[in-house]
Amino acid sequence: MHKAHIRGLGFYVPPKVVTNDDLSKLMYTNDAWIQERTGIRERRFAVRGEDTTTGMGVKAAKIAIERAGIDKNEIDFIIFATLSPDYYFPGPGVLVQRDLEIHTAGALDVRNQCSGFVYALSVADQYIRSGMYKNILVIGSELHSGGLDLTTRGRGVSVIFGDGAGAAVVSRSEDEQSAILSTHLHSQGQHAEELALLAPGMGSRWVTDILEDNNPDDESYLPYMNGQFVFKNAVVRFSEVIMEGLGANQMTPADIDMLIPHQANLRIAQFIQKKFGLKDQQVYNNIMRYGNTTAASIPIALTEAWEKGLIQKGSTVVLAAFGSGFTWGSVIMKW
DSSP states (O other), X not given: OOOEEEEEEEEEOOSOEEEHHHHHTTSSOOHHHHHHHHOOOEEEXXXXXXXXXXXHHXXXXXXXXXXXXXXXXXXXXXXXXXXXXXXXXXXXXXXXXXXTTOOSOEEEEXXXXXXXXXXXXXXXXXXXXXXXXXXXXXXXXXXXXXXXXXXXXXXXXHTTBOOEEEEEEEEXXXXXXXXXXXXXXXXXXXXXXXXXXXOTTTSSSOHHHHHHHOOTTXXXXXXXXXXXXXXXXXXXXHHHHHHHHHHHTTOOGGGOSEEEEOSSOHHHHHHHHHHHTOOGGGBOOOHHHHOBOXXXXXXXXXXXXXXXXXXXXXXEEEEEEEETTTEEEEEEEEO
């Protein structure tokens, strides 16, 4: 049985910075209101015609591959996590394979929203463990801004999200002490509609119905989030799945050197930090600068923490996410 480890990391965020004050000019809100509820000060928005979900993923992937010290054609498989693909089909995985001009490596798309990167990393880990592949490119990329309602009507959701991409090269580990130790995945579909976006033509109403109605007040295709319900479930499931991972490896919260939580809401991360008794240097958050980039948030934060030297050889790193589905999961690794 082989073991897998992260060999290279990279991330990309668009250069366009959108502050809370910028949003206050588009909707009835203010910086204090947003920061109090989410911890977000600013986020990045894609520039129309320049950034795409695939394109941002490719930029992050190039950095990760270079840092991994391998040739792009040593990539055996591609896993792309996103809720905002360029097309309904095909998925962005094959577009990455095309744009990077990699040989005919297989490509898989993961649609697990906020938990997407954790799920994708788990799949990569199992493929490496089985011996099927040696180097897997895992990407989380999101372009939310093009689908946000930037008016007062949509502010409850729209102030939260930003655009960006993160990537990791997951390879067969030659050092048994540097490896992904375990991954833990869960879902609870009974709460699927508590955080959801109905796809036109795929739900109860078809695109032809929407066009025929031509109703400017139609809100049926705006993202819906039952914020308080999501928050309450998130703090419970975050705690459970982190403890599940630690327990599987005979560890306790005291063994965590770096916790990278999905950047959904700074208040959730702070709640978990306090519950586990972790110091500020044991938890990495960057939601204040990027907002919630969904599947991209963990690889972006992980890359930044590594770049800043906050993760060292032998560090116990824990990744955890919770989101739409509901889905949630954790990854325990030794760096």
